[in-house]
Amino acid sequence: MATAPKHGDGAASARILLIDDEVALSRMMEAVLGDSGYQVTIFNRSFEAVEAFQSGSYDLVISDIKMPGMDGLEVLQKIRDKDERVPVIMITAHATVETSIQALRKGAYDMLTKPFEPEELLYRVKNALQANQLAAENRELKRELAQKFSFDHIIGASSGLKAVLELVKKVAVRDTSVLITGESGTGKELIAQAIHHNSPRKDKRFMAINCGALPESVLESELFGYKKGAFTGASADRKGLLEAADGGTLFLDEVGNLPLNVQKTLLRFLQEQEFMRIGDTRPIKVDVRIVSATNADLLQEIEDGSYREDLYYRLNVVNIHLPPLRERRTDLSLLAAHFIRNNNGKFGTSVQGLTPEALALLTSYDWPGNIRQMENVIEACMTLESGEQIGLPVLSQFIRVAAVAPPPASPASDLPPGDSADYSQALTDFETAYLRQLLQKTGGNVEEAARLAGMNMATVYRKLKKYQIRKEEFC
Ligand SMILES: Nc1ncnc2c1ncn2[C@@H]1O[C@H](COP(=O)(O)OP(=O)(O)OP(=O)(O)O)[C@@H](O)[C@H]1O
Numbered sequence: 001m002a003t004a005p006k007h008g009d010g011a012a013s014a015r016i017l018l019i020d021d022e023v024a025l026s027r028m029m030e031a032v033l034g035d036s037g038y039q040v041t042i043f044n045r046s047f048e049a050v051e052a053f054q055s056g057s058y059d060l061v062i063s064d065i066k067m068p069g070m071d072g073l074e075v076l077q078k079i080r081d082k083d084e085r086v087p088v089i090m091i092t093a094h095a096t097v098e099t100s101i102q103a104l105r106k107g108a109y110d111m112l113t114k115p116f117e118p119e120e121l122l123y124r125v126k127n128a129l130q131a132n133q134l135a136a137e138n139r140e141l142k143r144e145l146a147q148k149f150s151f152d153h154i155i156g157a158s159s160g161l162k163a164v165l166e167l168v169k170k171v172a173v174r175d176t177s178v179l180i181t182g183e184s185g186t187g188k189e190l191i192a193q194a195i196h197h198n199s200p201r202k203d204k205r206f207m208a209i210n211c212g213a214l215p216e217s218v219l220e221s222e223l224f225g226y227k228k229g230a231f232t233g234a235s236a237d238r239k240g241l242l243e244a245a246d247g248g249t250l251f252l253d254e255v256g257n258l259p260l261n262v263q264k265t266l267l268r269f270l271q272e273q274e275f276m277r278i279g280d281t282r283p284i285k286v287d288v289r290i291v292s293a294t295n296a297d298l299l300q301e302i303e304d305g306s307y308r309e310d311l312y313y314r315l316n317v318v319n320i321h322l323p324p325l326r327e328r329r330t331d332l333s334l335l336a337a338h339f340i341r342n343n344n345g346k347f348g349t350s351v352q353g354l355t356p357e358a359l360a361l362l363t364s365y366d367w368p369g370n371i372r373q374m375e376n377v378i379e380a381c382m383t384l385e386s387g388e389q390i391g392l393p394v395l396s397q398f399i400r401v402a403a404v405a406p407p408p409a410s411p412a413s414d415l416p417p418g419d420s421a422d423y424s425q426a427l428t429d430f431e432t433a434y435l436r437q438l439l440q441k442t443g444g445n446v447e448e449a450a451r452l453a454g455m456n457m458a459t460v461y462r463k464l465k466k467y468q469i470r471k472e473e474f475c
Pocket residue numbers: 153154155156182183184185186187188189190191295335338371372375455
């Protein structure tokens with residue numbers, strides 16, 4: 001006899017409704033299925049079974065076809081009327097093609113012909129339950145995805161964010177290139193995904209690449225692919241992201257970091273919708289929408305000669321600018337509540353919100369690292385906070401680092417919270433202190449520091465260079 005089903009294979013302790021007028025056969029099936037851990041309920045009269053059946057009360061129905069009174073096909077129909085999804089296996093002694101087709105048309109999952117071996121019964125039952133579980137998971141994923149990419153998960157009621165979302169709705173359906181600008185952590189990638197998922201390309205792929213994170217040669221082969229033998233190590237042809245995203249959207253993150261050479265190839269692609277794999281001479285045509293993002297000042301880069309103006313205009317057909325969080329203060333408490341809810345779901349906690357003093361600090365602070373910083377800070381607070389609300393002592397541990405907005409009670413400050421005289425100086429102070437603290441914590445490990453900060457490694461390296469922080473100091 002087959003071994004008992006384990007958890008996770010879709011069968012453990014599943015509830016099975018068994019309908020068969022033959023008492024001996026139904027007992028035999030009950031024994032076989034019961035031995036394997038299933039919970040079986042038998043009905044020898046079909047109309048009683050149909051009466052008792054309630055949507056959601058069974059995971060599987062097994063019904064004989066030939067029964068006095070109400071036959072199996074009618075049973076199937078009635079069960080379907082009450083529950084569209086429960087899998088039904090029909091049993092028959094004479095599986096004519098016609099009855100099989102009829103049963104399958106009415107929504108039976110499988111047919112089992114008498115006589116059958118116990119193993120066969122178990123195999124079919126397990127199969128039906130697994131298929132049903134997969135279908136349920138699939139429905140759940142689709143639902144989650146639809147929810148994730150509706151605008152519901154983009155939190156905020158500020159006029160700044162509303163204007164952005166209005167623009168997103170409009171540009172999503174046009175097929176133009178979009179450049180999303182905004183400081184680090186303002187939600188550029190989230191907006192890029194929203195554009196794709198609300199566009200006619202939504203059923204094709206959204207591919208993303210961080211142009212600041214990869215060395216030039218790797219970036220090129222990631223984008224355009226290569227032909228076998230193009231360089232040492234190119235042992236087979238390989239598609240790049242442009243081909244993988246055919247029909248869909250390619251998101252070029254940190255597009256300001258594209259090396260000049262790659263800028264040239266990308267420009268050619270944008271002009272002609274054609275490119276060549278590295279080492280190849282055959283042009284490849286693809287239909288890809290380019291959405292890009294940057295927190296750099298591209299106009300300045302153009303002036304400095306490190307960015308092509310013609311590429312800039314191709315990428316920036318429509319510009320969506322995400323205002324920093326300090327310019328959309330009405331979103332602060334909504335976002336905090338959103339992240340608390342998310343983390344409650346993730347950690348199984350039930351934090352209710354922030355104390356009034358903590359909320360006052362949160363809403364007066366400038367959040368130089370924007371939404372990503374708030375997401376990280378709330379998560380950190382929730383790992384430390386043992387009360388029902390996040391309190392000032394815990395919150396101020398994380399946002400005092402900035403030295404921009406000490407908690408209101410601090411006498412050391414001569415500036416009111418969030419009212420730094422020079423924003424860029426405040427940001428520098430914050431980032432320097434923050435990075436030093438991260439490196440301290442990770443013993444100079446940049447990869448780990450980037451992971452903790454939720455930033456990519458290239459960004460961390462860039463900032464270390466900018467603020468002249470040497471990771472070796474912390475090793
Ligand atoms: N309006 C919003 N509502 C809810 N979550 C948001 C919102 N905006 C951003 N987020 C979340 O904040 C985090 C940072 O957003 P995202 O990665 O899109 O920012 P970014 O501008 O691309 O940052 P970076 O410049 O660092 O790459 C993500 O986890 C994102 O889901």
